[in-house]
Amino acid sequence: MNIGMIGLGRMGANMAQRLLRGGHQIVGFDPQAAARKALEDKGAGSAPSLADLVAALPAPRTLWLMVPAGAPTDASLDTLLPLLGEGDTVIDGGNSFYKDTLRRAQRFGERGIAYIDCGTSGGIWGLDEGYSLMIGGDAAAVERLRPVFETLAPASDQGWSRVGPVGAGHFTKMVHNGIEYGLMQAYAEGFSILKHKTEFELDLHRIAEVWRHGSVVRSWLLDLTADALKKNPEMAGIAPYVPDSGEGRWTVDEAIELNVPTPVIAQSLIERLRSRDKESFADKLLSSMRNEFGGHPIARE
Incomplete structure (x- = not known):
């Protein structure tokens, strides 16, 4: 599966690397050129801007954000929204406040873009141990991305679940x-x-x-x-x-x-x-x- 990873700090980069190990195709974006180069050295692609990242992904696109909560997440989403189309999916894997998630999901849903919130635990150890994933969103959208969640989790049947509708992941x-x-x-x-x-x-x-x-x-x-x-x-x-x-x-x-x-x-x-x-x-x-x-x-x- 092709995935665009936005935010290549330590946790985002580790998640991208685990997905690469699982056979997924990754294109990453980070404002820091060094972070993009480090991801390229792991065998992934990179893009110098969010527009280039979206252009590099085949439709329907899946984009995973690992961006600090609050204004940085909103800024990334504001840039992404006009670039995406019906059938695309955005996953917010950061520590966003669930009420912000509800607001954002409504905006994207009006454009036919699935919005999934994924509370992510595991820290710097997740690369080798796997991540605990608490997922909120439309059941069909989550099921479509099952291979991604199974790759990131400690095991395909452990450590991850759709816990409820959009907002439930970040609330949990x-x-x-x-x-x-x-x-x-x-x-x-x-x-x-x-x-x-x-x-x-x-x-x-x-x-x-x-x-x-x-x-x-x-x-x-x-x-x-x-x-x-x-x-x-x-x-x-x-x-x-x-x-x-x-x-x-x-x-x-x-x-x-x-x-x-x-x-x-x-x-x-x-x-x-x-x-x-x-x-x-x-x-x-x-x-x-x-x-x-x-x-x-x-x-x-």
Whole structure:
């Protein structure tokens, strides 16, 4: 199958390479010439513009976007829309907000262009391990692209599914990332407790390895944690600053809108925000309050 891949960052390039391994024909576009050249070196074609990419693909065309959510995705789609025709398919494999997906799908649907949202998990490991694909869209359009999804997934019958109509894929991936926030926070807090029990001189990497086999808390995330602790047991040189991609925020917003209590996911998001406040006015004020009512000492900078 011929596929146009838009966005050749690390994940997009890896997905393109996995598709090549599966016998698909790939033409890629990225604004960076070096990224296009790297894809060519893997045996794919490339195009210097979106117009050239569309022209290089036989109709009906399939284009897969791996572009940052928000304005970059909208800009790519605005360029693509007049270039495509009835019967073509666009797949958004990025972390788009599902309400944006619904809006975009309506625009493309009015032109007879199928719009599929594919929440994609697997990160940099997906090239060899396969990707978890949460797909939303018209059932017939998804079925037509079954060979593509089977190639990208860990196995033809594992790790991918149409989860519902358009928007459902990105909605499911949003909740997936919210759960991921909570899992990561729980592991981080647990290992922090172990780290602070200094009299036991605990080997955190060894404990992680024990938990990886037979434990009820074993997971791929724990595998990665064990690897990180092996490489850098003291986390030396790493700032206590944790970014967020936005999907945790969307998950909490949606939970509030649906009246669903999600204290773990919400608190894990708050902890990420807290990690960025190097000059916490709130903590300074808390210290001052304790001094005011109880005469407790204040730590000076």
